[in-house]
Amino acid sequence: MTTSLDSVIETVKQGFHWLEHDLFTVGETVVTYGAVFRFLAILIAAYIISRIVQNALQRYGNYHNSLAPSSVYALKRLTHYVILLVGFLLAIASIGIDLTKFAIFASAVGIGVGFGLQNLISNFTAGIMLLFEKTLKVGDFVELESGVTGEVKEINIRSTIITTNDNIDIIVPNSEFVSGRVTNWTMRDTYRRIKVPFGVAYGTDKELVKRAVLEAAERVPHTLTDSSHRPPQVWLVEFGESALNFELVVWLKPEAVNRPGAVQAAFMWEIHTALTENGIEIPFPQRDLHIKSWQADGRIRTVKGHTETPPPEPVHERPSKNDAAEDL
16 A cells, blocks of 8 residues: 555656756756746636635725725735745745845846836836825816816726716826825815806896796706805896896705716706896807998098897796706
């Protein structure tokens, strides 16, 4: 029985004897096929352990409401980087390479590679800074200096993924968040106030305008109606060339902050409906014309006129559906 077991072991050794063959040499260290397989196996194991730890942290964060989702995400990313780094160092050590010599080699290579990968290193450093500073978190609605707006979906090593309201994913380098100006709409508070401009013709009763527009604001579901903030207001802001210019100043509900385009359109829709229902004229640019013409006797005749004012829009029943108000 012992003889047969020894023969099986010997057969297995002979079958895997090729793993001991030399592949290449690094300094005084001979790297074999088996060492390469150990290197890859340790890296794969480190990745699997990282995924397990990240899932455990996510479950812990889900069961403990005291931890913010952004903190859980930052902890997951940092844990992932640390585990992969430790696994890489262990994999190097398993080959038999002295880590002190490897550190010297890595520093020498790093100096040369650093000049060619400055942008990559800059983006990686910026990503770490974002995770620690928490000025930018997953779920924030941001507006970049370039005009890009959207919700932060992921903060990765090199870049951050932003999803716009049109469901378009935009990959932005992390360095743009550090070196450029970023407007974070939801950094500390999700309540925001917007100003919706509109104009009416001169001679219109201001109180009628105010009453009609406030009624319009109440019909928009995005309007914040609790007592924590000021109620909607109507401001007269300018005596324009052709109109009295007003602004509807209104606070928004938290779920509406991420949809500025739809919110603006919803209020404009209801304002137009309210003005039409109350017979309030929406003005357009007008100019006075002075026409000089010669009469038969050679005298100059001056005729003063102005552009005709079109008839007011017919009053229709209020539309039953405001598409922008339902866009959320």
